[in-house]
Amino acid sequence: MHCHPRDFDSLDRGLIDIYQRGLPVCTRPFLSVAERLGTSETEVIARLERLHSLDVLSRVGPVFDHARAGASLLAAVAVPEETRDAFAALINAAPGVNHNYAREGLAREQGYNLWFVMTAPDEPELEARLDALEAHLGVPILRLPMLEGYHIDLSFPIPWAELECT
Amino acid sequence: MSVSTSLSRPAPNSDVHNRDAQQRDDRGLDAADRAIVLATQTGLPLVPDPWSAVGREVGMSGEEVLERMRAMQARGVIRRVAAVPNHYRLGYVANGMTVWDVDDAQIARLGREVAAIEGVSHCYRRPRHLPHWPYNLFAMLHGRSRDEVERQAAALRERLGEACRDHRILYSSRILKKTGLRLAGARPGTASTATEGRG
Structure with a gap:
């Protein structure tokens, strides 16, 4: 049904925790992520692929404001x-x-x-x-229809330690 | 918009350009932007230079894709480019759509306060349709169980205080369709093929 947090090490968790808030929009985004997390671009891409294949990440990509994009x-x-x-x-x-x-x-x-x-x-x-x-x-x-949106911080902190106990 | 309508005698072709420009003003997207949205809305290719990969798909250079992504982000069409977690897979299996009947005079302030409460992923003001639909504030709650969602809802109830006349928690009993594809509807007839039943 769902994955267990122990299947995700600190690099996986870092990728999810930090980059659900936004990836750098630059020429080599995964290289920039790798430099910040102290690993290689290849490793970052491999981790993201695994998290995506497990459906822990639904996607890595743009989040649109649909009120403005249609x-x-x-x-x-x-x-x-x-x-x-x-x-x-x-x-x-x-x-x-x-x-x-x-x-x-x-x-x-x-x-x-x-x-x-x-x-x-x-x-x-x-x-x-x-x-x-x-x-x-x-x-x-x-x-x-949405008349007004009140949410500012769209990320959602994941309590990894707490989840491990469940 | 006022600029394009003030051009009194457009040269041939500029009519089309004016229309395009106006369309971009209304929706924030021109044809090239829309091609990029369609190519990226289910995710970027996980390769070192994703912009060039997208560019090959839509017939643009990687530089142009990147530039347009940045411009759409600056205009607010793109909120962020991110790794989007699926909370359900991490154990957040209970989601409650809570609906509240809140005093209109206080809703702007209370909406912002409620949006900051833990577990709230979306918080919107929507119109009432009286007499049968009195609820004007929607907050989506996520928890690992219905108990947790109930506790979050109680926290919201407390915050809203006397400004709230009534509320309900609607749990999803079944996901009948869920797709991130937003602009697929721009091509009529293709939407039904995206139908996915689950559960």
């Missing part, structure tokens, strides 16, 4: 539990849907149990896609 919106629908998966299949097949989670925990009268992210190259296309999907599904789509 249009996207969090959306939800309330559908009967017994037909939920059929609705989910329709949603997943719609162009622009890139996340879709079944979620529980709302009061019955609210009932939104499928939560997805709709994306499009621009706002008019986003609206058009949502309108088309709404007509296709036959249920209203709750549209929740």
